[in-house]
Amino acid sequence: MNIGLFGGTFDPVHRGHMALARTAAEHCKLHRIYFVPANLPPHKQRQPLSPFVHRFAMLALATSGEKAFVPSMLEAAEDPAAGARRDCREKPNYTIDTVRRLKQSLKTSDKLFLLIGMDAFADIAKWHQSEALFRECEFIVASRPGYSLADVANALPERLRPRPEVTRPFHSQPAAGDLVLPGATIHLLGDLRQPASATAIRAAAAAGKPLGRFVDAAVADYIRKMGLYK
Ligand code: ATP
Numbered sequence: 001m002n003i004g005l006f007g008g009t010f011d012p013v014h015r016g017h018m019a020l021a022r023t024a025a026e027h028c029k030l031h032r033i034y035f036v037p038a039n040l041p042p043h044k045q046r047q048p049l050s051p052f053v054h055r056f057a058m059l060a061l062a063t064s065g066e067k068a069f070v071p072s073m074l075e076a077a078e079d080p081a082a083g084a085r086r087d088c089r090e091k092p093n094y095t096i097d098t099v100r101r102l103k104q105s106l107k108t109s110d111k112l113f114l115l116i117g118m119d120a121f122a123d124i125a126k127w128h129q130s131e132a133l134f135r136e137c138e139f140i141v142a143s144r145p146g147y148s149l150a151d152v153a154n155a156l157p158e159r160l161r162p163r164p165e166v167t168r169p170f171h172s173q174p175a176a177g178d179l180v181l182p183g184a185t186i187h188l189l190g191d192l193r194q195p196a197s198a199t200a201i202r203a204a205a206a207a208g209k210p211l212g213r214f215v216d217a218a219v220a221d222y223i224r225k226m227g228l229y230k
Helices: 015-027 052-062 080-085 095-104 130-136 149-154 164-172 198-206 217-226
Strands: 002-008 032-037 069-071 111-117 138-143 177-181 184-191
Touching (some): 002 015, 002 095, 015 138, 032 052, 052 069, 052 217, 095 130, 149 164, 149 184
Parallel strands (some): 002 111, 138 184
């Protein structure tokens, strides 16, 4: 089976995330996608994050209508009380560890794909053991307008990055299609035209504005009921 892993803070999950997952499922024939909320994301530790349990609950609501979309506890704190306290001794969640943990539960014939937006992919070379990540799975990247194939190739960890003379013609090519390089396979989805962002949603919730345009109705209800982002 083709399996997708979609990690993020999902604070909250929104229509942009769902569009990415649906398009990826169609493009790469994914049989299942695990949505993995990070307990302690390495790159967002300085900004306040809603408790894991709320982010997980919203994911469960948003994915309930899609058989193939599964909310995952792979990055939940081993000691939930520590997660609630946002205990500094808790280790951050590195994607490479999550990928390896998920693979232990898969068959050797299963193929794993990592789903990611272009803004996050642009920093991929800085991720913990990023080269190993490309060995463990193929990538599905949702591009944004203005990104070229060269931006995608140049974002790769140094040892996987093609030489400049190879990427030069990529500058005039939009980030679309499949990029197959020694050590890295990247499927590009093109622009999904879903500009939702969790930051804008939190601001809209704080201002008491309606959220139905950006999130599933059940998620909007949950945000209101629980008084999140006030
Ligand atoms: P924030 O605004 O808090 O930074 P976010 O909306 O970017 O959050 P994350 O949970 O950080 O959401 O994102 C998880 C993944 O989804 C990332 O790989 C990100 O690039 C991707 N993503 C987020 N929003 C969109 C969108 N509108 N279209 C496509 N991909 C998206």
